[in-house]
Amino acid sequence: MSQPVSAPSPAFVQQLNFHARDASNEAAALQAAFALGLFGHLPETGSGEPVSLETLAKRVGGTWRGTRSVVEPLVALGFVHLEEGRGYSLRASTVAFLRDEAFTTRLKEARRWWHPLALLSQAVRGGGPVEWGGESWDVLGWYRALFLSPAPSIPSAEARDFHDRFARNPARTLALVTAAELDVLVKLVRGPVPLEVLAREVGASAEALEVLLGALAAMGIVQAQETGWGFTEAAGRALDAQSLPYFQRALPATMAYWEALGHLDEAVREQRFRLDLRDPETARRIYQENASRISSIFASHLRLSRQAATLVRSMRPLAQARVLDVGTGSGVWGAAFGLADPTTHVTYLDSPHVLDAVRPHLAKLKLEARSELWAGDCLSVDYGESRYDVILLPQIIPALPPSELPSFFARLARALRPGGLLLISGYLLTDRRDGPLDALYFALRRYVTNEGDVLSLPEFRALLGPVGLTDARGFDMPIQQVVIAHRGDVAWPDVAPSA
Structure with missing residues (x-):
């Protein structure tokens, strides 16, 4: 009788997903702060007047929005202190290691490797140095220094943590990206494989592949076994x-931001965005890739979205309801509401090339007869007056310019019928904008691509109240959160709000 397979450790899965998605954002914030000289412009907590965001932006020569995008994660990580109503200062422990010349020299060296590291797969295939920026870079040697050599002497636990996030986190992400690109992870799913056999199967130098495997071993993902290299028990x-x-689908999205994150300091100072999603062609390419990627995990997201539909149905009936899904993406949110009641009609609004990915899902779910595809720009279409009972905004707010939000919400409020609900899904920041970390990293990606922002509930209320949506609450959903707003004419469900 076969033994039941143990469930994966939530902590290990969380760490794995962090290294795949957010580790590069965290490292980019730390490296940009260092390059901007941000730390040098802040006093030690308790020994000087905290510096306001406006003053800090002037001192680093950057924009208010860009400086905020960099400093907010540093507050959440504990390296920078935010005193409400006054400004920012540096914790004493942070001041101590940033005054250590040997330590800052290590940081300068680590920062040089951001872009060459992206050539790790080339180095593993070829087994030698790679060319970048007119220079030769021993990427494999850098990996040996980071993961396979004795750790350098660093004065404190706080400094070691800072250096690990600053230098090793981007290297961890690229180790996962390279392992996926070379099919190393796929090969190891079937069990341990001898190094020489694995190198031959993935088309890599055995010696170079051993360096990559060593980095993955330091991350707790693989280990050398009697019969070859294989997954650790937790990774298996x-x-x-x-x-x-499912895990590997996140990696190309991470790499789409790599160059832009590596030039974050440039974006803050010069407002030069290496991945500018306000450029129509760039936006078309990225959003089409995102729609395709999201479509590949449609079924799992549909289960989560249906919980939001259940929450809305506890507030008002969905029978005969007209639902508008703005910026629909894969169509998963609108589909969840279409399935919630057999008489609901859903309109899916997005760009024509995105809607192409929606059609197959609606056909598979037999929702075509109660669906309408609306090709258009959400910032310029006429939503009409009192047309919809529910309007969905699935993770669209961070993609819109903040200056457009007041008029955007005004037009949506006008389009809601009496008793109508506006549902906004996505990340929701704390009132102080000092967490959660994954939301701040998402906000950083939005900044570096010249898009919108991630908001807190007070910020949403400040936008929604003036257009008549005077009652708004946040609710926890699997993965992210939703904000529901109305005119005060709908009873709230017997569910504890998140804020």
């Missing part, structure tokens, strides 16, 4: 044949 439970494809 988390990356089986079913979950591995």
Whole structure:
């Protein structure tokens, strides 16, 4: 009788997903702060007047929005202190290691490697140095120094943590990206593989591949076994044949931001965005890739979205309801509401090339007869007056310019019928904008692509109240959160709000 397979460790899965998605954002914030000289412009907490965001932006020569995008994660990480109503200062422990010349020299060296590290897969295939920026870079040697050599002497636990996030986190992300690109992870799903066999199967130098495997071993993902290299027990439970494809789909999205994150300091000072999503062609390419990627995990997201539909149905009936899904993406949110009641009609609004990815899902779910595809720009279409009972905004607010939000919400409020609900899904920041960290990293990506912002509930209320949506609450949903707003004419459900 076969033994039941143990469930993957939530902590290990969380760490794995962090290294795949957010570690590069965290490292980019730290490296940009260092390059901007931000730390040098802040006093030690308790020994000087805290510096306001406006003053800090002037001192680093950057914009208010860009400086905020960099400093907010540093507050959440504990390296910078925010005193409400006064400004920012540096914790004493942070001041101590940033005054250590040997330590800051290590940081300068680590920062040089951001872009060459992206050539790790080339280095593993070829087994030698790679060319970038007219220079030769021993990327494999850098990985040996980071993961396979004795750790350098660093004066304190706080300094070691800072250096780990600053230098090793981007290297961890690229180790995962390279392992996915070379099919190393796929090969290991079937069990341990001898190094020479694995190198031959993935088309890599055995010696170079061993460096990559060493980095993955330091991350707790693989280990050398009697019969070859294989997954650790924790990784084997988390990356089986079913979950591995889902995990690997996040990696190309991470790499889409790599160059832009590496020039974050340039964006803050010069407002030069290497991945500018206000450029129509760039936006078309990225959003089409996102729609395709999201479509590949449509089923799992549909289960989560249906919980939001259940929450709305506890507030008002969905029978005969007209629902508008603005910026629909894969169509998963609108589909969840279409499935919530057999008489609901859903309109899906997005760009024509995005809607192409929606049609197959509606056909599979047999929702076509109660669906309408509306090709258009959400900032310029006429939503009409009192047309919809529910309007959905699935993760669209961070993609819109903040200056457009007042008029955007005004037009949406006008389009809501009496008793109508506006549902906004996505990340929701704390009132102080000092967390959660994954939301701040998402906000950083939005900044570096010249898009919108992630908001707190007070910020949403400040935008929604003037257009008549005077009652707004946040609710926890799987993965992210939703904000629901109305005119005060709908009873709230017996569910504890998140804020």
